[in-house]
Amino acid sequence: MKMSTTSPEAVKKLLENMQTDLRSLSMECKKKFPPVKEAAESGIVKIKTIAARNTDILAALKENSSEVVQPFLMGCGTKEPKITQLCLAAIQRLMSHEVVSEAAAGNIINMLWQLMENGLEELKLLQTVLVLLTTNTVVHDEVLSKAIVLCFRLHFTKDNITNNTAAATVRQVVTVVFERMVAEDEKFKGMAEQPPAVQGNSNRRSVSTLRPSAKDAYMLFQDLCQLVNADAPYWLVGMTEMTRTFGLELLESVLNDFPGVFLQHQEFSFLLKERVCPLVIKLFSPNIKFRQGSSSSAASPAPVEKPYFPICMRLLRVVSVLIKHFYSLLVTECEIFLSLLVKFLDGEKPQWLRAVAVESVHRLCVQPHLLRSFCQSYDMKQHSTKVFRDIVNALGSFIQSLFIVPSVGNASSTNTPTGGSASSAQASAQGGTGATGGSGGLTTQAAFEYRGTWIPLMTVSVQGSAKATYLEMLDKVEPPSIPEGYAMSVAFSALLDLVRGITSMIERELAKEEEEAAARVGSEPAASVWEEMVSACWCGLLAALSLLLDASTDETATESILKAELTMASLCGRLGLVTPRDAFITAICKASLPPHYALTVLSSNAANLSSKTYSIQGQNVQIISPSSESHQQVVAVGQPLTSQPQGTVVLTAKNIQCMRTLLNLAHCHGAVLGTSWQLVLATLQHLVWILGLKPGVGGALKPGRAVEGPSTVLTTAVMTDLPVISSILSRLFESSQYLDDVSLHHLINALCSLSMEAMEMAYGNNKEPSLFAVAKLLETGLVNMDRIEILWRPLTAHLLEVCQHPNARMREWGAEAVTSLIKAGLAYKHDPPLSQNQVAALSHKNKNLGLQLLLLNPLKELSNILHADIRQKQLECVLQILQSQGDSLGPGWPLVLGVIGAIRNDQGESLIRTAFQCLQLVVTDFLPTMPCTCLQIVVDVAGSFGLQNQELNISLTSIGLLWNISDYFFQRGEIITEELEKEEAVLLKQSRENGEPLNRPFHPAPPFDCLWLCLYAKLGELCVDPRPAVRKSAGQTMFSTIAAHGTLLQQATWHIVVWKVLFHLLDCVRKSSTTADKEKIESGGGNILIHHSRDTAEKQWAETWVLTLAGVARIFNTRRYLLQQLGDFFNAWEVLLDHIQSAALSKNNEVSLAALKSFQEILQLVTPVKDTDKPDALGAMDIPPVLMDPLTASGPGRPLPRSDSLAERLAQRYGAQPPPPPPGEEQDDSALWWSAWSTWYRTGIECTRPPSGGTDKLAFVPSQPFLTALIQIFPALYQHIAGGFSMEDLRKLGVILHGAVSVPISSDASPFILPSYTEAVLTSLQEAVLTALDVLQKAICVGPETLQVMYPAIFEQLLQFVEFSCKPPQYGKMETKHVANAKYNQAEWVALNYVPFAERSLEEVVDLYHKTACHKAVINEKVLQSIIKTLRMPLGLKYACPAESTWKLAVSSLLKVLSIGLPVARQQASSGKFDTMWPELANAFEDFLFTKSTPPDNLSIQEFQKNESIDVEVVQLISTEILPYANFIPKEFVGQIMAMLNKGSIHSQSSSFTEAEIDIRMREEFSKVCFETLLQFSFSNKASTPQEGYISRMALSVLLQRAQDVLRRYVEDERLSGRCPLPRQQVTEIIFVLKAVSTLMDSLKKTQPENVDGNTWAQVIALYPTLVECITCSSPEVSSALKEALGPFKDLMQPPVSKVQNGES
Secondary structure, eight states: OOOHHHHHHHHHHHHHHHHHHHHHHHHHHHHHHHHHHHHHHHHHHHHHHHHOOOOHHHHHHHHHHHHHHHHHHHHTOOOOOHHHHHHHOOOOHHTTTOOOOHHHHHHHHHHHHHHHTOSHHHHHHHHHHHHHHHHOOOOOOOHHHHHHHHHHHHHSSOOOOHHHHHHHHHHHHHHHHHHHHHHHHTTTTOOOOOOOOOOOOOSSSSSSTTTTHHHHHHHHHHHHHHHHOOOOOOOTTTOOOOOOOHHHHHHHHHHHOOOOHHHHOOOHHIIIIIIIIHHHHHHHHHHHOOOOOOOTTTTTTSSOOOOOOOHHHHHHEEEEEEHHHHTTOOOHHHHHHHHHHHHHTSSOOHHHHHHHHHHHHHHTTTTTHHHHHHIIIIISTTOOOHHHHHHHHHHHHHHHHHSSOOOOOOOHHHOOOTOOOOOHHHHHHHHHHHHHHHTTOOOSEEEEETEEEEOOOOSSTTTTTTOOOOGGOTOOOOOOOOTTHHHHHHHHHHHHHHHHHHHHHHHHHHHHHHHHHHHHHTOOOOOOOHHHHHHHHHHHHHHHHHHHHHHHHOHHHHHHHHHHHHHHHHHHHHOHHHHHHHHHHHHHHHSSOOOTTTOHHHHHHHHHHHHHHHETEEEEEOOOOSSOOOOOOEEEEEEOOOSSSSEEEEEHHHHHHHHHHHHHHHHHHHHHGGGGGHHHHHHHHHHHHHEEEOOOGGOEEOOOOOSSSSEEEEEEEHHHHHHHHHHHHHHHGGGGGGGHHHHHHHOOOOOOOHHHHHHHHTOOOOOOOOOHHHHHHHHHHHHTTTGGGHHHHHHHHHHHHOOOOOOHHHHHHHHHHHHHHHHHHHOOSSSOOTTHHHHHHHHHHOHHHHHHHHHHHHHHHHGGOOOOOHHHHHHHHHHHHHHHHHHGGGGGGGHHHHHHHHOTTTTTHHHHHHHHHHHHHIIIIGGGGGGGGGGGHHHHHHHHHHSSOHHHHHHHHHHHHHHHHHHHHHHHHHHHHHHHHHHHHHHHHHHHHHOOOOOTTTTTSSHOOOHHHHHHHHHHHHHHHHSSHHHHHHHHHHHHHHHHGGSSSSHHHHHHHIIIIHHHHHHHHHHHHHHOOBBOOOTTTTOOOOOOOGGBHHHHHHHHHHHHHHHHHHHHHTTTTHTTTTOOHHHHHHHHHHHHHHHHHHSOHHHHHHHHHHHHHHHHHOOOOEEEEOOOOOGGOOOGGHHHHHHHTTSSOOOOOOOOOHHHHHHHHSSSOOOEEEEEEGGGGGHHHHHHHHHHHHHHHHHHHHSSSSTTTTOOOOOHHHHHHHHHHHHHHHHGGGGGGHHHHHHHHHHHHHHHHHHHHEEETTHSSSTTTTOOOHHHHHHHHHHHHHHHHHHHHSSSGGGGGGGHHHHHHHHHHHHHTTTOOOOTTTBBGGGGGOOOTTOOOOOOOOHHHHHHHHHHHHHHHHHHHHHHHHHTTHHHHHHHHHHHHHHHHHHGGGSSHHHHHHHHHHHHHHHHHHHHHHHHHHHHHHTHHHHHHHHHHHHHHSSSSSOTTTTHHHHHHHHHHHHHHHHHIIIIIIIIGGSOOHHHHHHHHHHHHHHHHSSSTTTTTTTTHHOOOOOOOOHHHHHHHHHHHHHOOOSOOOHHHHHHHHHHHHHHHHHHHHHHHHHHHHHHHSOOOHHHHHHHHHHHHHHHHHHHHHHHHOOOGGGSSSHHHHHHHHHHHHHHHHHGGOOHHHHHHHHHHHGGGGGGGGOOHHHHHHHHO
């Protein structure tokens, strides 16, 4: 403005305006007031003069201002309105240009005073004063005071407008005065201060130390105090009246606007202390004494002054200002003010008073720094009122009092909710809507409702600012009516602002302190004041907030309350104040749960609190427990989480809101919760339960349905909230990753103890348990993986307990949690990674390897839990770990394998199946990645799966796995060996240091071999498993692996394999087989049929025995070269033979037969070639090429690897290959073979020895296949022992052969072994026996001479067999039936048909004799005689032989033998070696030709003729081979022969023939031949002895004589019989006689005449007449025979010749 007023234009304008003004004035006053006119005109001149002379016109004007102003003042003196207005305007213009001097100003004021006293132009006056004082500072001291008084006087006129304008002007003028002082202070700021005034200066007038403006201000303020106090002012002279209200307002505005003045100047401070405060306290007194409801009756001694609203309200405003600005000066006074303020809140004070008091308190509450000062100044001092605490408590009890309806007698007010002068009708209507609001949805208006009291909530101020309503009602004189709920609303805002202010302030300061503390390490932050503040206020706050929370029906209000409680809880937590923290948290928790919900954690806490009641000057603040009547919208109905089933509980929207706050608290302030995690989590657990949230994957809670109990009812409102709640819940635990370690431990501990409670509750009933804690432990673990080691032990230790809980659902979650954590832990990218640096594990350098074991340990612990579902989870976890982390398990392998292997038979199939899947995965995928030291564990685990008896298929498959493992060992042999040896070296070093022996199975063997031995030992165990299928599979696998990979083993290891593995196994199997049960096993499981050959345990064990024996034998066979270098091979061989023998003698056919097969196998051995001769790599395995084929097929479908290279490499590794045997060594085998021979002999003797008992049906008889196999072994064995085979051995062999052949067959087996009876076939046994003899015989044949002594023994053996044809052998005392009579279905023993065998033997005899007849031994041992003697039996029996073929073969054999033997016998006649043979032979002929047996009836004629021709053949042999050499043959023999022929030639008929056959059956041909031979022999050689001749002649005469008799008798009978034909017999006889006669005639003719005795002729001729007699016979046959007989006589009919003519005497 100055710029504009001093510019030349402005100045010019001013001059013009002034001149204009003066002219106007002169015009106006021309008529009435000439002096004024003149003054005006001279004024114009004056101005022009000044303008002309001075450059600085304004300054000049100011100097002359008195003169310049004069005309205008005179104008005002006219009291003419028009003129006065004009003048005042002109004066104001001058003032505004600041061209008025002090003197002029004084004049102006005086003139204004006169106008005022005359009551003219009052508004203009005020305006002029204002302009004068504001535009410049020339007015001081008395002038100033006069101007101020003038304004005050105008304030009390009758005119309202003037009054108000004057009031405003006064206020502005007061302000100006103080502003001047402030400006003055500014100006003198830099200069030295004056010496301070003496305090207690009683001279109120002169304040010499103050500068001018300050002095004015001081005087003014002092007088204001005087005026309010109704005392006379010192400075404001001329005041006529004044009001207290206006005075107080002015005081307040000064104090409020210029606090600096009072704080900087001690004089002013002194005024405050000495004047203002006492004044205020004095003015308050009526309010303090007043009690509402106590009427001032005559009874009271003095009438009590009633509180006056305008004063009271202004006083409170002043107090607010005093406290706000001058607290530091007025500590004691403020204590009094505050105490008063608290008292005004009292329930007995008038409503309006309480309302303004609350507003004042609210003002304090928004000033946290002030509150802090209170706390520091009062609460923290001893012996001082706890002001801060009282304020908070007062607020609390104020709020409580609003809910408590006063019991006033007047009927209308009982209905009226407290706090309003609203009409009762309106109030009850509102109460009504509140009451019905519960059913009809939420009431529209926000309100609090508690125990029937309904208080609406209004918006009273913006948060954080105390905008008062009643403290601003400066125009009201009567107390205003206060709407219902107003006081409550203000108190509510005050509370919230208080909390907000304190907490934000403290948190800011704490943050600052923390920063500073971080900067300067050593110091402790001084938090004591904060702690004190919180300690002072928390009880009151909590009481009020809890009550409000319970009463609140408005979501926003609820939210604010909860936020307050939340911030308080967090603040207490930060300050480490546990009790208040827990109290606030408890409050939130209780509000989250349904009313009266029994939750022990909370109730115990609340009990501590409710016992504390806080007294505020006699009033009690009770912590009110929540009531259940609040009308709240029910949003969910659910089940309480208790051990006893109860009804349902309801959750309201407010509960859910509180729950969200709780979540928020835990989420954002988890770090300060400490032990209160218990409370928070317990509550959340119950809420989650009531809402029916169930844990899902990873522990997150999802809405799920409870299975039992009335199901939870959720409204759609809450349904939409649930996902939010569940995600907040999850986030809450996710945020645990930001907690420090200690807080995290608090959280974990809280969860664990919650979980313990849940476990307690779930005992003894199978209600659904609460899984909240477990699920959240899981979630917490998962998000804190990066520091898992610090919480792993408490976490898993607890979860493992959960896993043992009897409640299945609980257990399941425990396991879920443990396994998820382990999986996550292993999968987490730790730093350094778990898998890194496995070698370092051994030296324990890498913490994370320890970590891996730590992580896996709980998995192992789970194995100790018996519940199957837990084990299932555990194994599934293992499976998943293998699938995802299998490659990096490293040192964790033993643990994992331990878990897989911790199976037991009581654990159900599915578990075992899962565990087995894990093992399969390990074997197929992870063998190469695991440390080699774990391989042995893998073998053990696989073995344990083989041994479990729950699931056969798994046992079998695990054996397959063992095969795969062995394959792996084989392929990676070198790598494994290296790694194991490194490990071994370390272990050896350790054990040496500890001085303990190295504890490892099979220790002395190298580590790689030990691995194999463990594998074999496991398979060995499986080979004696109770289940046959397992035994079989294990056996096959074991022998296959030994066969396929045995070359990798060191020689010394083979020793262990043979003795500890193979023989040990054989012993076990033999023991089990011999003791096995013979009971029949019923078909397993109903649908599995068991073949009859396996239907007893014994039979099943038999199969195992068979397999095992065969396997061991095969190893001995294929690895013999290797085994022979072990040193004790002979012992091993003996043991093996012993096993073979005991198996062979087993009563089980299958075993015994198999034993012999094994025997055969070890006998097929080739003497091993030396290394040098090995044709190729095959030799490296010592498998004779022949045997390669069967072996290749032995492994489960794999060709045998050519293991040469690896075996050689390993051999080089362990030194050289075993040395080749010295040259003579191959021959040492003989000991082995003789050992084998004696085993064979013992076996044979044992098994062919007949049972001692009599008719015992159950006696054991060896089977035919067995015996066959036994005998078939001999040829192979014989090859090896031929060199030393002695007669004694041959005799032993004979015993066995004979024994074997004698064994009968059981009738039920006979159909399979025996041919049908008619077929002449040998059984395989008989074939074998003959083959054995054949082998021997051939060996003798090509062998040295010395062997030939054995021939007779062989003959003897064969001849024994020949006898069987007629006399089957006996087997002990056993009854045997003939085959033909046996019934197959009875268990009887059937003798074999020995005929074919005997016949075959006979053929062998003939053959052999053919070859050996001339051998010395054969001659000496009278073999021929033996043959004949043997043949006598079938020959003698003839038709009585069991088989017809027998005697026929016997005859033909006899003929063959004789044709060879007789020439030899003749040659040797002189030696006498054959003497005994002749009578034998004669008897044989006799027995055969004149058998005692009759031919069978059914013999056909053709057959009979064939048989006769055989007899004829024998006679012909006699005539060709014997009789011609009679002189070399003993005479008796020849005599016997002749007698025989004689007997034969005389026909003896048998009586049984039918008529038709009789001529044939008479053996006519035979008789004829005998007769002819006889005749021929009779006449042939004269050389024979007379005796012989006599014999034959005698025979002839007997014959002829007999013929004579027959003929005669016949003729007689014929005649007598007449027409009747004669009996057939007689006819036959006569025919025979006639034929004999004709034969005789033929013979006589052929013979030399000199050989025939004359006597004979005479007898012949004498027959002739008799023959003629017969001619008359009627029988045609006789006639033809007669014809033939008579014919030859013609040769005798010659004319008689004289003797002379004959030339002889």
